Amino acid sequence: MISFCGIALAHPIVNGSGTFDAIAARRAFGDALLDDFPFAAFVSKTVTLAPRQGNPPPRLWELGAGMINSIGLPNKGLAGFVAEDLPRLAELRVPLIVNVMGSTPEEVARLVAAFAERDEVAALELNVSCPNVKTGLLMGADPGETAALLDAVRPRSDKPLIVKLTPNCASPAAVAAAAEAHGADAVSLVNTLRGMAIHPRRTGEPWLGGSTGGVSGPAIRAVALAQVREVRERVRLPIVGMGGVQRGRHARDLLDAGADIVAVGTESFRDPRAGARVAAELEEMGANSGIAGTPLPTGRRRISQRA
Numbered sequence: 001m002i003s004f005c006g007i008a009l010a011h012p013i014v015n016g017s018g019t020f021d022a023i024a025a026r027r028a029f030g031d032a033l034l035d036d037f038p039f040a041a042f043v044s045k046t047v048t049l050a051p052r053q054g055n056p057p058p059r060l061w062e063l064g065a066g067m068i069n070s071i072g073l074p075n076k077g078l079a080g081f082v083a084e085d086l087p088r089l090a091e092l093r094v095p096l097i098v099n100v101m102g103s104t105p106e107e108v109a110r111l112v113a114a115f116a117e118r119d120e121v122a123a124l125e126l127n128v129s130c131p132n133v134k135t136g137l138l139m140g141a142d143p144g145e146t147a148a149l150l151d152a153v154r155p156r157s158d159k160p161l162i163v164k165l166t167p168n169c170a171s172p173a174a175v176a177a178a179a180e181a182h183g184a185d186a187v188s189l190v191n192t193l194r195g196m197a198i199h200p201r202r203t204g205e206p207w208l209g210g211s212t213g214g215v216s217g218p219a220i221r222a223v224a225l226a227q228v229r230e231v232r233e234r235v236r237l238p239i240v241g242m243g244g245v246q247r248g249r250h251a252r253d254l255l256d257a258g259a260d261i262v263a264v265g266t267e268s269f270r271d272p273r274a275g276a277r278v279a280a281e282l283e284e285m286g287a288n289s290g291i292a293g294t295p296l297p298t299g300r301r302r303i304s305q306r307a
């Protein structure tokens with residue numbers, strides 16, 4: 001067992017929001033899914049106040065090393081999620097983390113407040129990859145915006161608040177520092193990197209219905225490593241590291257770069273058991289290599305070791 005923000009986890013692997021549909025998986029695999037859930041905690045897809053349709057199709061473009069999605073955060077909205085999804089997700093035998101997003105700090109505060117007294121919910125993840133409709137600035141791209149968001153949200157709940165950082169900004173580390181100074185309990189990174197694909201038959205036209213989308217998978221693994229390391233150098237908060245994890249080695253690298261736990265995202269589309277597999281590979285590596293507790297040669301000190 002490990003502890004993350006006071007939440008007991010059986011191992012350090014969780015899912016990336018929006019990349020594993022636990023309700024659909026339960027329909028497909030039945031109660032066997034509950035007995036042998038691939039992740040140590042379940043992170044919901046982003047929930048918004050009002051229902052959203054998402055972006056027009058096409059919504060996916062496959063890359064040589066990952067994909068671009070422009071799903072556009074379709075969801076039932078807060079009321080639909082609480083009435084229909086929350087009771088089902090509460091049946092999972094792992095802690096539940098609900099991911100929320102709003103277009104103003106007040107909207108996010110309302111979402112956070114709605115889960116404050118819900119015992120089924122262990123923590124909240126704030127998806128800040130959204131413009132503040134009042135200022136036009138991305139809430140997670142500007143340290144001042146992030147500070148204002150935390151100031152609005154923090155008083156509304158005692159539950160751990162995890163700020164999901166966007167890589168599409170000048171300095172995720174500066175945003176993480178603002179989140180830490182204004183009461184966040186953890187940060188998670190990376191969200192997808194903005195990208196686009198050109199239609200193969202219509203010159204110059206975007207392929208995706210949303211025009212641009214988010215790049216994920218192995219293509220972004222090196223970016224994730226660099227950003228996790230940079231954030232670790234700025235903050236003491238626990239970090240959920242993610243981006244292109246396919247194997248235990250990739251999770252190990254993120255942990256060594258400074259993450260406390262790791263999320264598996266795109267890989268779950270190829271292998272729904274990826275979370276459990278990565279956790280097992282990681283454990284085997286630890287047992288076989290003596291990595292845990294072994295000092296690394298000078299110059300390669302694990303930067304996750306804090307003063």
Ligand SMILES: Cc1cc2nc3c(=O)[nH]c(=O)nc-3n(C[C@H](O)[C@H](O)[C@H](O)COP(=O)(O)O)c2cc1C
Pocket residue numbers: 015016017018019045046069071073099127164190191192215216217218220242243244245263264265266267
């Ligand atoms: C199809 C898809 C849907 C996603 N939906 C969400 C979402 O609803 N909320 C969110 O915060 N991140 C969402 N993400 C981002 C992932 O949680 C994760 O941050 C990102 O994909 C990087 O990890 P990976 O390379 O392992 O996929 C989504 C990613 C994909 C590929």
